[in-house]
Amino acid sequence: MTGPVDHVVTSGTFSLDGGTWDVDNNVWIVGDDREVVVVDAAHDADAIAAAVGDRRVSAVVCTHAHDDHVNRAPELADRFGAPILLHPAEAPLWEMTHPDRAPDRELADGDTVTAGGVVLRVLHTPGHSPGSCSLHAPELGTVFTGDTLFQGGPGATGRSFSSFDTIIDSIRERLLTLPGDTTVRTGHGDSTTVGAELPHLEEWIARGQ
Known part of the structure; x- marks a missing residue:
């Protein structure tokens, strides 16, 4: 029996601004026994496909377009006949990885x-990227935050197309206003909750300044 949220960790690299880093990514598969969405198709299409199994994929959703989150999106989309969904402000980053293939629909x-009766509501949370x-x-009492909010603080903002002030506004206004027991399922590392992160907002701001 598959759950409403299945989880695969894949490993590869992230490259931007002339640097490359080894990373482990969380790939989230959300739905039921018949139909799912794949959130952030990273690094290993075969491992993701194995976790999907014989279920229909209604969409490959990209929380943002850094290469470690989208490098297997076209392959997975083609394999399952599913559209790729991405916010249009991510176009410059997407085109660095996939110059010859555009996303299919805008978020x-x-x-x-x-998918499978689970409704995911899109919250635009810029800052890590536009x-x-x-x-x-x-x-489900959960939010999938990509690289916007992690256990212990906001995502990185020291690279191109990022803004610390913007990510703090996004976290404060869009994520920390969710119920405190909401599980935060992140793009890398362990999950957390809104309630666990809320008390530390001012500390993050002080560190960032």
């Missing part, structure tokens, strides 16, 4: 993506 704040989005599933 916008307030959109919903549905079009970074989080996906809130209220009935």
Whole structure:
């Protein structure tokens, strides 16, 4: 029996601004026994496909377009006949990895993506990158934050197309306003909760300044 949220960790590299780093990515598969969405198709298409199994993939959703989050998106989309969804502000980053293949549909704040009866509401949470989005599933008590919010603080903002002030605004206004028991499922590392991160907001701001 598969759950409403399945999880695969894949390993590879992240490259931007002339640097390359080894990374482990969380890939989230959300839905039921019949239909799912894949959130952030990273590094290993075969491992992701194995976790999907014989379920229908209704969409490959990209929280943002850093190469470690989208490098297997076209392959997975083609394999399962699913559209790739991405916020249009991510176009410059997407084109660095996939110059010859555009996403199929745009994500916008307030959109919903549905699979297997699970409704994911799109929250535009820029800062880590201009079009970074989080996906809130209220009935599951969870939010998928990509690289916007981690256990222990905000995502990195020291590279091109990023802004510390913007990511703090996104976290404060869009994520930390969710119920405190909401599970935060991140793009890398361990999950956390909104309640666990909320008390540390001012510390992050002080560190960032």
